[in-house]
Amino acid sequence: MRAGVLLRAFVPDFTETLLHFDGFGPESHFKKSAGALSPTATVPILVDTDARDTFGDPLTIWDTLAIAEYIAEYTDDAVWPKDRVMRAQMRSLCAEMHAGFHALRSNCPMNIGPDLSQTGKIIWRDNADVRANIDRLVAAWSTALSRSNGPFLGGNFGAVDAYFAPVVMRLDTYGLPVSPEMRAYMDRVIAFPAVADWIKTAIETAVFIDFEEPYRSSPDM
Ligand SMILES: N[C@@H](CCC(=O)N[C@@H](CS)C(=O)NCC(=O)O)C(=O)O
The missing domain is CATH 3.40.30 (Glutaredoxin)
Structure with a gap:
């Protein structure tokens, strides 16, 4: 993604x-x-x-x-913020996402389309590491948005927002509890044309793959 x-x-x-x-x-x-x-x-x-x-x-x-x-x-475009300090911070966030958030990524495999909020409730209840990952996201996103003034983490949409797009999709699909500020950021990411187009393509080309979908027994449930 x-x-x-x-x-x-x-x-x-x-x-x-x-x-x-x-x-x-x-x-x-x-x-x-x-x-x-x-x-x-x-x-x-x-x-x-x-x-x-x-x-x-x-x-x-x-x-x-x-x-x-x-x-x-x-x-030569604005994939990264123009400001050197902000660029270093956004690169740090990308690296953190690239190498971290293991609990969220392994317990909530990305799945575009289905509503897995009932599964998400159980994961949230039982998995302290997932809750800790989300606490870290709250802090990371909130700090970045207040530094940049938004609407995206480094100001304009950039690499860091593309990096967190799969995280946004997990929070959304599994209906995990998020703050109003996080929800508003998630909605902006999901509505951003490049993300919206990727989601549309994913839904159109989806095939049910059992080994990739631990929480569904068929595409209809
Ligand atoms: N470091 C790579 C990791 C790539 C990666 O693990 N891709 C997964 C899909 S998201 C894959 O191809 N898995 C197949 C496999 O592990 O054999 C990156 O982030 O680009």
Whole structure:
């Protein structure tokens, strides 16, 4: 989602290819397709067909943070705040999200579309680590919004908001308790055109994958 949102927000011309998660084993279509493009066989993968690597092959970038930085350089746009101090703070938040919030990410796998608020109530009740992750989000977002004056964490929509978009989706899908200030930020992220378009594509192309959906037995529930 993060790379897809960044491309939609900042790159006028790109093609998106969806690799369905049919499995993560070496024989899966996903692993074979991703492995043909990237040394880690994970997504996202950005291929810049206009740029060549040292072997003359199209340039491939296989990590979200590296993709965000590449888009920032390539577009010379406001992927990061112009202010150096603010830029360092937004980069810190991105790194924190990239490497942290494990309880929220593992207990609440991102799922666009279904209402999993009943599941969210049980997760909230039983999982102190998830509650601690959300406490940290309250502090992080509130501090960033008051420093930048909003409407997004670093002022204008940027890499840090794309980074937190999957977190916003988890809080929303699982109906986890958030402050009014967080809810207002979440609504602004969800309504931002690049995010709204990514969500629309996700819903249109959704396939039910049981091993990715621990809380549903079918697409209808
Ligand atoms: N460091 C990478 C992690 C990428 C990653 O783990 N992607 C997941 C999907 S969100 C994946 O491809 N998983 C397949 C697997 O682990 O085999 C990034 O954030 O870009």
